[in-house]
Amino acid sequence: MPVAIDELLTEAAVKYGSGTAFTDGVHTLTFKQAEQLSKRVAKHFLKMGLQKGDVIAVQLPNCMEFVLAHLAAAQIGLVFNPLSPNYRRQELTYMLGHCETKAIIVPGSTSKFDFETLAFEVKEKLPYLAHVITAGGAGHEESVAFSAFLEEDPAGITEDDLSACKPRPDDPSLIMFTSGTESNPKAVLHTSRTFVAPHLRNGYEYQLDEQDTILSLTPLCHMFSLPMIMISLHQGAKHYLYREYKVDELIAVFGREHVTFLIAAPAHLLDILHHMKTAGTAADDVNLRLVLTGGTKIPSQMVKDLRDVLQCNVGAQWGMTEVCAGSFTRPDDDPAKAWETIGRVNPTGEVIIVDEENNVLPAGEIGEIAFKGDSLFVEYYRNPDATKSAFNEDGYFLTGDQGYLDEDGYIYFSGRTKDTINRGGLKFHASEIEEALQMNPKVRQAAVVSVPDPRLGERACAYIALRDGEEWTFDEVKSFLLEQGFAKYKIPEYVEMRKELPTTPSGKISKGPLRTEAQLLGQE
Incomplete structure (x- = not known):
């Protein structure tokens, strides 16, 4: 099982070669091209002066540039920090400043919002931010065009230079900020060891293979979708990069691209069902095998409607930036598990339920969900107090989510601790x-x-x-x-x-x- 993305890329290029790895409906990358071009981008990062351990941020939609930047950063020990395109000056200044980010990749000046101008406004306040790279049209004279990275290798950078920067399994590799549903977001730090291998094991559990096509409606900048880049490479599945959510075109996209594995939030799925009902859209050409959803309690009727209307299986997943995909139902589970539970813990994890004094509770008793396992984050970056308070004395991460376990290990989710209303x-x-x-x-x-x-x-x-x-x-x-x-x-x-x-x-x-x-x- 690969523990580093460069190993994963090499294996995928040899095993799947000319098969389609990524497509946006217009441009296509084979598995071999994904390896070659990501190495080329990595060389350009080194040519710019980025060094192992530096943080590089991307504020991009689901697109080829996002994928290549992620794969390139991982090969030379850069710490990858994906950021939501919804963030503006306040969020960017805080997050980029907290990480002392050296470079950021943004959409070009032709996008609906001028991300490039925003990036340079933030850059003026942050002495560490040295480079603004644009994916698309560049309007600022100091911008570096991402497209130039793809044309040819930079002079003076060799394969040996890439090898010299190869990260170790426990080196920092990924920083993702928490969703910030309660307060200021925290910077969650993962390594290759906590991020790569555990997710690849999940790919087996999803039963993905070369016949599958993955599509994520949730953004790649989020932990729900980002691992699908690695998982699709490892399992040989085609990954369709869906850039802009438009519910009225989705059924046609599913059919045209032969999508079999859909990652979506419940809100997306409710939109799809509502649109199909009101527009009278048929799902004759849809061949979805599995819809994976989560992030909140899943409405039981929604799962039943999806199974009936789209003739697909529905999986429930629970996770956090800190624990990755903490638990999920498997395709062979009883269908009712998808709305009754959030599945069983991932293959490399362990879940217990604890009370307010951190005593372990027996099956059937509601308490706080606590997690330990290979996919658990290392720390809250530059926030030791928050890190210390997040764990109990036995090393379990205290999630703040409430639920209980049954005798078979399925987790029943009750809600966030703060979502309990005492009237x-x-x-x-x-x-x-x-x-x-x-x-x-x-x-x-x-x-x-x-x-x-x-x-x-x-x-x-x-x-x-x-x-x-x-x-x-x-x-x-x-x-x-x-x-x-x-x-x-x-x-x-x-x-x-x-x-x-x-x-x-x-x-x-x-x-x-x-x-x-x-x-x-x-x-x-």
């Missing part, structure tokens, strides 16, 4: 109400948070974004939830309609801003 001593998880709201055809996004209350302690507020053209009153929301059979104490006593709810790069609703707003509701 006058009666407790319930926000995810119960969120799941019901998400399955209403009028709703596009829904989140439930607590509101401070002087008498009851907490009440619930539902933040809802409706689909275009829909209307829903407060009384109708309450009536709908009562009709679903919920106890009255679980019905939100505040409902706030929004055009859009804040989200993390993975598409998960960011509750931090909503909790801040809800604090004010309790003061009215």
Whole structure:
């Protein structure tokens, strides 16, 4: 099992050769070309003066440049830091400054947003940021065009130079910032040992092979999708790089590209089902084998609808930037496991459930999910206090997620610790109400948070974004939830309609801003 990406590339080039490794529908890279071009890009990185241990950031959509930059950085010991294209000046200044980033790759000046100008504005404030590289049209005189890296090898850089920079398994290789749903994001540090081999083992569990085509609707800058670059190389699968999410064209893309393995957030899947129903779209040419989803509690009806409409299996996955893919259901599992559980722990991990005193709880008792294993991160970069507080005395990472284990090792997810709402001593998880709201055809996004209350302690507020053209009153929301059979104490006593709810790069609703707003509701 390879523990380094350069080894993985070499093996894939020999084994799969001229087969299609990556395509965006226009451009195609074979497995051999992926090896050759990523080496060429790595040489150009060295020519620019980047050195082993330097941090290189990318703020790109799902595209060829992202893939090649990732593979190139890994071969010469650069620390790869993928950033969401949604980030702007405040986030970039903090993140690039925290990592003392030496170079950043951004879309060119012809994109809908001028990432290049933003990068140079940030560069003026950061003395360590030496290079801005553009993928696409370059408008700034100091920009370096990524396309120039692909034309020919730079003079004076040899294969021996690449070999001299080859990272060791425990060298830093990846920094990813947490989603920041609660507060300022932390920089999660992984090595090749924690990132590469554990994910390749997961690829076997997904039953991927050369007949598969992977498509990720979630961005490559997120831990849900980034490992698919390695997994597709190792398993010989074609990886279709889907750049811009457009729900009305997806069914055609699935058929045209022969997509068999889809990675998507529940919100994406609800969009697809809603679009197919309202547009009367048939799935005759769709041959999806497996849809992998997660990031939140998965609505049971959504899983049933996907299996019925798209004739595919649905897998549930739970993970965090710190633990990677911590657990997931396997394709051969009982279909109900995908909505009842978040699967079993990954092949190299271990999960226990602990109480508030860190005592291990028996099967069936709800507590905090704690994780240990090969895919566990090394540290929060330059934040030793946060690192220390994240682990218990036995070395388990305390995830902040609530759930319980059954006798067969399946994990039942209850919700985030902060998602427990205590209304006058009666407790319930926000995810119960969120799941019901998400399955209403009028709703596009829904989140439930607590509101401070002087008498009851907490009440619930539902933040809802409706689909275009829909209307829903407060009384109708309450009536709908009562009709679903919920106890009255679980019905939100505040409902706030929004055009859009804040989200993390993975598409998960960011509750931090909503909790801040809800604090004010309790003061009215």
